[in-house]
Amino acid sequence: MKINSTKIVLIALLLGGFSGCSALISDSMLKAIHQEMDTNHDGYIDYSEYLDNSNANMEDVKSEAKDKGMSVEEYQKWDFHRADSDGDGKITPQELIDLARKEL
Numbered sequence: 001m002k003i004n005s006t007k008i009v010l011i012a013l014l015l016g017g018f019s020g021c022s023a024l025i026s027d028s029m030l031k032a033i034h035q036e037m038d039t040n041h042d043g044y045i046d047y048s049e050y051l052d053n054s055n056a057n058m059e060d061v062k063s064e065a066k067d068k069g070m071s072v073e074e075y076q077k078w079d080f081h082r083a084d085s086d087g088d089g090k091i092t093p094q095e096l097i098d099l100a101r102k103e104l
């Protein structure tokens with residue numbers, strides 16, 4: 001069986017929400033991350049898609065939330081909204097790239 005290592009890297013980056021999206025990640029990698037999270041393939045990550053990913057990595061999310069002194073729910077809202085820079089409730093690939101560049 002062939003192991004899809006790209007997918008493993010992407011999943012590792014997504015642990016704990018968008019915190020893995022740093023300036024060290026290339027635009028094409030960020031677009032691939034976006035595609036992974038956009039499970040209905042409409043071109044946007046909405047909050048329910050974000051939560052699906054976040055809830056699947058609850059242990060990491062809990063430790064990220066704890067580091068920031070937030071509840072898990074607060075952390076998830078904060079993490080989503082900091083990426084959704086125009087506040088329309090959907091995250092475009094460009095918004096994810098902008099977030100990663102801001103984290104520098």
Ligand SMILES: [Ca+2]
Nearest residue numbers: 038040042044
């Ligand atoms: Ca979507």
Ligand SMILES: [Ca+2]
Nearest residue numbers: 084086088090
């Ligand atoms: Ca948006």
